[in-house]
Amino acid sequence: MKAALYPNFQKKNALSCARDTCDVLNASGIEVSVSGEFREDFKDKPFVIFEDIEVSAQTADIVIAIGGDGTILRCAKFLMGTDTKLLGINTGTLGFMAGLEADQLDKLVLLTNGEYEISKRMTIEVVIHDGDEERVYTALNEVSARSGSFRICDFDVFSDGYLVGRYRADGILFSTPSGSTAYALSAGGPIVEPDLECIEMTLICPHSLFSRATLFAPDRQLRITDRTKGDGSMVISVDGEVNKILGENESIEIRRGKNDLNFVNLIGNSFHESLCRKMCKPLK
Numbered sequence: 001m002k003a004a005l006y007p008n009f010q011k012k013n014a015l016s017c018a019r020d021t022c023d024v025l026n027a028s029g030i031e032v033s034v035s036g037e038f039r040e041d042f043k044d045k046p047f048v049i050f051e052d053i054e055v056s057a058q059t060a061d062i063v064i065a066i067g068g069d070g071t072i073l074r075c076a077k078f079l080m081g082t083d084t085k086l087l088g089i090n091t092g093t094l095g096f097m098a099g100l101e102a103d104q105l106d107k108l109v110l111l112t113n114g115e116y117e118i119s120k121r122m123t124i125e126v127v128i129h130d131g132d133e134e135r136v137y138t139a140l141n142e143v144s145a146r147s148g149s150f151r152i153c154d155f156d157v158f159s160d161g162y163l164v165g166r167y168r169a170d171g172i173l174f175s176t177p178s179g180s181t182a183y184a185l186s187a188g189g190p191i192v193e194p195d196l197e198c199i200e201m202t203l204i205c206p207h208s209l210f211s212r213a214t215l216f217a218p219d220r221q222l223r224i225t226d227r228t229k230g231d232g233s234m235v236i237s238v239d240g241e242v243n244k245i246l247g248e249n250e251s252i253e254i255r256r257g258k259n260d261l262n263f264v265n266l267i268g269n270s271f272h273e274s275l276c277r278k279m280c281k282p283l284k
Contacts, residue, residue: 001030001112002056002062003033003060004062005066006064006074006075008068011068012091015041017105018041023045026047032048032049033049033050034049035052053075054078062264063075067088067091067092069092069095069096076261077239082259083262084262086261087100087264089105097178097263116266118262120260121194122256123257124176124199125257125258126252126254128236128244137238138257138259139176140239141175141178142174142182142183143237145235146237148234151228152169152170153226154166155167155169155225155226157224158222161221164214169206172204172224173187173203173204174201174222174254176199178194198216199254200214201214201215222253224252226246226247226250227248233246233248
C-alpha cells in the first residue's frame, strides 16, 4: 500500500504532524511519498520517497492532505478523475472536511486492514466560453459568480433551458452537498448531507424579500447570464480561485462533474457529529 502526503507547512504544527504521520505509516508497513520540494524536511527519514504530487495522485492508494479545508480543496484538484482516496488531517482552524485531527494519528493503522468507510463526494463543473475556446473547471465545494466592483449585479438563471428567475444580488453560488457547509452556509443556504446528490443554488445578499436557496437534481444543466450594464461586473471563482470575469450578456454553464471523489472516514464520525462538534461552538 502506498500513501502520499500533501502538507501545508504554513499551518501551525503541520510539519510536526507530517513527520509523525510518516513514522506511523512506515511502522504500519505503508510506503510513503512526499513532494521533492520538502526534501530537507524529511531527509532524516530514509524510507520516504520523493516524487511530485501529480505522479503520486495517479499511483498512490491514498493521498493524505495535512492542513485545513483549503489544503484539502487544493489537494482534491490533483485527484480529479482518479480512484485515489483522500484523507484530511486537520492542523487548521476548522478542518470540517478532515477525517482526522492531529492527535488521532494512531488511527492511520486502520488503513492497512480496510477498517474504514468511503464517502463519495460529487463534484460540479463550470463551462466557461472565451471566444471560440471552451474551458471546463471542476469544483468540490462551489462555483461563485459575484460582484467584482462592489456593485449589485443583475443576472438570469436557467435550468435545462427554462428560466428559473431574474435576480438582483451581490452574486450567486452553485454548491455541491460538500460545499453546503462552506460559503453557501455563510450566505444563508441549507445544510445538505454530503451523501445526497444535488446542486444547491444560493444567492449572495439578494435585493429581495423572498429569495430562497434552491436545490436542483444533479443532472440539471444550469446556466447563468450576466445582465448587468457595463463590462466586468461578475467574477467567476471555482473553489475560491478566480477563473473568469463576465461581461454583459455573457454566460457560464454549471453541471454535475464527471467524477466523484473518495473521502476516507477512519473513525466512524457521522456528518452530524462533525457538524455539531466543529460548528455548534465558537471558534477559538
